[in-house]
Amino acid sequence: MIDTKLLLDDFEGTARRLARKGVDPELVRQARDLAEARRHQVQGVDAARRERNEVSARIGSLMREKRAEEAEQARTQAAELGARLEEREAELRATESALEDVVMRLPNLPADDVPDGVSDADNVVRATFGYDPARYAGRDWQPHWEIGERLDILDAARAAKLSGAMFAVVQGAGARLLRGLTSMALDIHRDAYLEVIPPHVVRTEVITRTGHLTKFDTQAYRLRDDELWLIPTGEVALMGMHQGEILAEADLPRRYMAYTVCWRREAGAAGKETRGLQRLHEFHKVELVKLCRPEDSEAEFQSLVADAARPLELLGLPYRIVELCSGDLTFSASRVYDLEVYSPGVDRWLEVSSVSLVTDFQSRRGQIRFRREGGALDYVHALNGSGLATPRVWAAVVEHGLQPDGSVVLPEALVPYAGISTIGAGRA
RNA sequence: GGAGGGAUGGCAGAGCGGCCGAAUGCGAAGCUCUUGAAAAGCUUUGGGAUGCAAGUCCCCGUGGGUUCAAAUCCCACUCCCUCCGCCA
Structure with a gap:
């Protein structure tokens, strides 16, 4: 498996090197797009999770302070946040598995001084x-x-x-x-x-x-x-x-x-x-x-x-x-x-x-x-x-x-x- | 194959469903002290994702589930240990 960072940091160079091995640039582009999508979705999921975690933590302290009513409110809110989080997670999972499918099909990069050729x-x-x-x-x-x-x-x-x-x-x-x-x-x-x-x-x-x-x-x-x-x-x-x-x-x-x-x-x-x-x-x-x-x-x-x-x-x-x-x-x-x-x-x-x-x-x-x-x-x-x-x-x-x-x-x-x-x- | 027990940081070993990414000890690194060392004291000490950074998120064998919240509860699997059976 190649480093997916290469796809994001040096897409052109990576595609060029893989092309020497006969890899369709379109496949590399697909991988790059999925890696980018994954990056964005990870950020979204993390933010959503953070929100949920914060509310959850508040429930904990409210309970300890015996403020049951407020805790109950927060619980409803957390449940909603949780539902939204799950949607985003599902999206991310789909992207990640698609990304893995594509990346697994990418071969290792040839060393630069390997002679060119097709067969x-x-x-x-x-x-x-x-x-x-x-x-x-x-x-x-x-x-x-x-x-x-x-x-x-x-x-x-x-x-x-x-x-x-x-x-x-x-x-x-x-x-x-x-x-x-x-x-x-x-x-x-x-x-x-x-x-x-x-x-x-x-x-x-x-x-x-x-x-x-x-x-x-x-x-x-x-x-x-x-x-x-x-x-x-x-x-x-x-x-x-x-x-x-x-x-x-x-x-x-x-x-x-x-x-x-x-x-x-x-x-x-x-x-x-x-x-x-x-x-x-x-x-x-x-x-x-x-x-x-x-x-x-x-x-x-x-x-x-x-x-x-x-x-x-x-x-x-x-x-x-x-x-x-x-x-x-x-x-x-x-x-x-x-x-x-x-x-x-x-x-x-x-x-x-x-x-x-x-x-x-x-x-x-x-x-x-x-x-x-x-x-x-x-x-x-x-x-x-x-x-x-x-x-x-x-x-x-x-x-x-x-x-x-x-x-x-x-x-x-x-x-x-x-x-x-x-x-x-x-x-x- | 059958019956039990277990799996937590480099190692050992705690861990009422919330304040636990995790006590404590050992080990390791740095600093102080010292002529040097030992001892002692202080500090640091897992991995990954994302981000310029601050930070945020994830990981307590693996995968599911319950829950607002799981190292902690439930299920399955894997591995390890003990005993029984079988066996080169």
């Missing part, structure tokens, strides 16, 4: 590491689902039997590979991030206030008999932990990581680009989250990008850093860098981490604040990114490790974690 075609590749096209020429590369089925570490048919499309059964050496990846990622970050094992189901309030559930979002799975939701990412649980809290400035930055299962409905997403482990309803991920002071958030963002890239470095996977253009930014982000791993089997760059700077957008909604040394309260800035998203990294490791003899050699860094160095050579 992913306008995203900018900032850097590419370890990618040598020559390496992929003149050799047969297979998609991970073919390798996986052949080596019996991936079973799409049984996954479909159990749960339907876009679910996976990973087994044997494949399961060890997955487990090893997550262990490795957690180990890499354990000095800088506090490891958390949170609940995987959260209240409606938590998922709503982290911005992952709006009326327009059908991404999350909901439990039928309880007011609970399966988390679509560990970020929901990690961010939710501090909802409504006031942190000490000395406690910032907070850096958390969590290995969780993530569930996403991905409504209507089935298709050719979802084969194998490219996109799943359920997957495993190590998530990194930071809360920090506003003045530190750009630096924390840069280091978060570096942190997210470290597993890819260690695994020796070619990857690139893509900065999302204004129009492709996610709803709550002001800046996003995607990390994409090259997948030789499908000849595509697959997003394996999306590092977002969400500034105060979530913390305003979730009321996560901190007290500065001087005593002033301020909203924390929040950042998040995948520390390692297993399915796609799993896929990249399998595809890159493919040997001419059909076996898969694991990256050296992973061997201690997976407990094996090769899949399919002799034993699966």
Whole structure:
């Protein structure tokens, strides 16, 4: 949620910045008008309430002085004032809920230096590491689902039997590979991030206030008999932990990581680009989250990008850093860098981490604040990114490790974690 | 799942339906005193809305209700504690 003060104080500038994200200025104007109306109505309600309170207070003192008749008169007057007050309150409530409806549809403001653009075609590749096209020429590369089925570490048919499309059964050496990846990622970050094992189901309030559930979002799975939701990412649980809290400035930055299962409905997403482990309803991920002071958030963002890239470095996977253009930014982000791993089997760059700077957008909604040394309260800035998203990294490791003899050699860094160095050579 | 008890300011803990945004204690900050410190004394010490400001309004777990007036009464919900049941 953006600060509604921005709408009143700098309507033009705010509308302009939101327009870079593709927001219709008319919507911004609507929000501004409602915010203004609310401001006036608040004043009216407060004045009406004051009148009523004054008469009420007089009734109190009249009663104490046993001036029953006058008290009775005042009571009639207060009742009238009360009735009028209620009308105004109802009006204000209507305005406030209309305002909230509109403001909730406004995304976070993009950072000023985010490149202009309307779609992913306008995203900018900032850097590419370890990618040598020559390496992929003149050799047969297979998609991970073919390798996986052949080596019996991936079973799409049984996954479909159990749960339907876009679910996976990973087994044997494949399961060890997955487990090893997550262990490795957690180990890499354990000095800088506090490891958390949170609940995987959260209240409606938590998922709503982290911005992952709006009326327009059908991404999350909901439990039928309880007011609970399966988390679509560990970020929901990690961010939710501090909802409504006031942190000490000395406690910032907070850096958390969590290995969780993530569930996403991905409504209507089935298709050719979802084969194998490219996109799943359920997957495993190590998530990194930071809360920090506003003045530190750009630096924390840069280091978060570096942190997210470290597993890819260690695994020796070619990857690139893509900065999302204004129009492709996610709803709550002001800046996003995607990390994409090259997948030789499908000849595509697959997003394996999306590092977002969400500034105060979530913390305003979730009321996560901190007290500065001087005593002033301020909203924390929040950042998040995948520390390692297993399915796609799993896929990249399998595809890159493919040997001419059909076996898969694991990256050296992973061997201690997976407990094996090769899949399919002799034993699966 | 069943039976009870509870939820108030950073913490502890009072609070006859009106004079309670809230006693008191602790903690914290400032000042006085002091060479310095301790002790002592004085002062300050929640959040939000609105306003240039003075001020006004709202918030005592959450949401409703009763009333001229609710921290105080009623209802629902949530969470915490104790006991019983069940259970990895």
